[in-house]
Structures are given as C-alpha cells and as structure tokens.
Amino acid sequence: MTTALPANAQAKALAAAGRLPAFVYDLAELDAHVRSVRAALGDVELYYAVKANPDPELLRVLARHVDGFEVASGGELAHVRELHPGLPVALGGPGKTDEELRGEVTRLHVESTGELRRLIASGRSADVLLRVNLDVPVGGASLAMGGGATPFGMDPAAIDECLELLRAQEAVRLRGIHAHLASGLEARPLLELAAAVLDYARGLGVTEVNLGGGMAVSYAEPDRRFDWDAYGRGLAALRRPGETLRIEPGRSLTVYCGRYVTRVIDVKRVHGELFAVVAGGTHHIRTPATKDHSQPVVSGEPGEPVTIVGQLCTPKDVLARRVPMRLERDDVVEFTMAGAYAWNISHHDFLMHPKPGFHYVGG
Numbered sequence: 001m002t003t004a005l006p007a008n009a010q011a012k013a014l015a016a017a018g019r020l021p022a023f024v025y026d027l028a029e030l031d032a033h034v035r036s037v038r039a040a041l042g043d044v045e046l047y048y049a050v051k052a053n054p055d056p057e058l059l060r061v062l063a064r065h066v067d068g069f070e071v072a073s074g075g076e077l078a079h080v081r082e083l084h085p086g087l088p089v090a091l092g093g094p095g096k097t098d099e100e101l102r103g104e105v106t107r108l109h110v111e112s113t114g115e116l117r118r119l120i121a122s123g124r125s126a127d128v129l130l131r132v133n134l135d136v137p138v139g140g141a142s143l144a145m146g147g148g149a150t151p152f153g154m155d156p157a158a159i160d161e162c163l164e165l166l167r168a169q170e171a172v173r174l175r176g177i178h179a180h181l182a183s184g185l186e187a188r189p190l191l192e193l194a195a196a197v198l199d200y201a202r203g204l205g206v207t208e209v210n211l212g213g214g215m216a217v218s219y220a221e222p223d224r225r226f227d228w229d230a231y232g233r234g235l236a237a238l239r240r241p242g243e244t245l246r247i248e249p250g251r252s253l254t255v256y257c258g259r260y261v262t263r264v265i266d267v268k269r270v271h272g273e274l275f276a277v278v279a280g281g282t283h284h285i286r287t288p289a290t291k292d293h294s295q296p297v298v299s300g301e302p303g304e305p306v307t308i309v310g311q312l313c314t315p316k317d318v319l320a321r322r323v324p325m326r327l328e329r330d331d332v333v334e335f336t337m338a339g340a341y342a343w344n345i346s347h348h349d350f351l352m353h354p355k356p357g358f359h360y361v362g363g
C-alpha cells in the first residue's frame, strides 16, 4: 500500500485500522538521502549492496540514483535483473555455485583461486575483479571481513596465482580489484583503507577498483550520519586520472528510511524489572538480536525504564533495553533505523506468528 501520509501519521492510521505490526518505508526520505550521497561522490561510481534490503519499492527509488547493483547470490541476481534489466550488476560473495558463475553480470568478483579455475574451465567470457583481503589494520570496525584470516577474498599470494591463471587465457578479463574489508567505519579510517587498496591495485597495474561498502551507521545516535562529503572529497583526492573508483554501500543507504511499527500487548513487572511485550519481535526485525543493541525508538512520554520484547519464547527476543518511556497496553511503538538488515534477515517462520504489513509513503 502506498500513501502520501508522512511516516508518523501513517503509523497512527495503521494502529487505528488494527494493522500492526508493519514496516513503513519513507521513499521520499530514501530518495533525498541517496540523491545527496550521489552528489557527494563526484566521479566515484555508486552501486547498492542489495543484500541490505532487496524490497522492490526501495530498489525502484535507488535505481534513479545508483550506477548499478551489487548482488551476492543467484537469487538476488534474478530479482534485480527482472526489476531493472538495464542496470549494471556486480556479483560477489563466497561460495558461488557453477550456476551462479554462469550468470550474466557486468562484473564478477572472484573470491578464490578455485573459483577462478572453475570460471575459466566453464569456457564463458567474463569481466572480473579479484577480491583482495589485505593485511591492514581494521580497528574500530563493527565487522571485519579482511585484515586477517577470514573466508572473504584472497590474500596477495592467492591474487598472484590468479594473475598467472588469467595470463594463460583470454575469455576471462581482469578489470581490477575489489575490496570490502570492514564495516562500521567512519570516513577517515575508510579513506585510509582505500589508500592501501589503491596502492595495492596500482602495484598490479589495474585501474578499476571497487572499495566495497561498510560506511558507519550508529544505532546509538540515530541522527549522526556518515560524512559523505568528507569521504567524497577524500576519494577525489586519492583518485588518479584514468582510474575508475566504485563503492557498494548497503546499510548506510537504506537503514534510515524504514520503521517497524507495532503495539503493546502486555506490560508486566518481573523481579522488579518492567517489560513491555509488543506484537511481533525479532522474527520480523532481527537487527537488535544480531547486533546486540537496542533498536532506536521514537520517544514518547518519559517514564520508568522499560525493556521492550517481542512475542517469541526466547530471552533473545529483545528489541530495546531499559527505554525511559511510559508504555501501556495498546500504545504504538515505532522503531526507527529498520530499513536495512531487518525484515530480510529475520527468521520469519519461527513460532508461526503472522507476517507484518508493508507500507510505503512518498516516493
């Protein structure tokens, strides 16, 4: 359902109609946000990492601004091809099947020497970036995909082996280097990583570099945003003439446009601690369970700290801890920053509760 109501009015309307829990996506917010990110990036290409949220309505808005989509499976590839057949697509991810390696893509991000051998043996032609895992410090990151032993990408020795394999044939063309070393970094540390990756790529003599995603998002401070202007300026200073730089953020593009709206079913005190049980839970929005954080809530009337939990029979079903807010039965609770790694990473069928609704405003 699409309406012209602002997001908070939409939440009230859904509550009045008895249609909670629901995700409400503000497509106008997404449009404005991605437009400003695009503007800050200058000549740097922007792909969206679809695994953050593949919702077709979000992809429709993103497609206005991005240069392409980054997908991490055959399923995401088919989804994006059907919705946006004209846009460039890069396929990455460890553990690609032979079928996935046969997919028609603009760029294939090679994750291992074995994968490259299979690709070459298939006889197909392809344009590849080699995913490198450089031994560089990634301190301060919320997740590290590189900078040490991980299953992602290749160390420089394996990249050298790939270069040998590539030299011996013509169908698979080396276009450059791909790196997605860490997530949750601010502009300055991300630029330091970019400088290291660019140095490495230049040493190999390639001019196309995908620097990955992972731009910081703060659930503790929802108003704080990644400094896209500083990042864009920094990349412009690093880039040399003739080089193509590309990034592929996910979370930092779509997280802000989504809200998870629900209502209080029960309020109880157990051993002195106050709990509000809401309809739905982490089987709809698994983000607070995976990141072990409190999902930010639109504040209401101040009150005694209350822990907001869902309907699942597990102590892990906690959405937010000790929120200083007065909650009673039937009150509406709006969780923000629910636009990325929320519904699509959740275990929907656990306990067989009803699915949430999906609503789109603006856009």
Ligand SMILES: *Cc1c(COP(=O)(O)O)cnc(C)c1O
Pocket (backbone or CB within 6 Å): 049, 051, 052, 070, 072, 092, 093, 180, 183, 184, 212, 213, 214, 215, 248, 249, 250, 251, 252
């Ligand atoms: C997940 C992923 C991204 C996006 O990461 P965010 O933290 O959502 O920006 C980009 N590139 C690769 C290879 C990924 O696996």
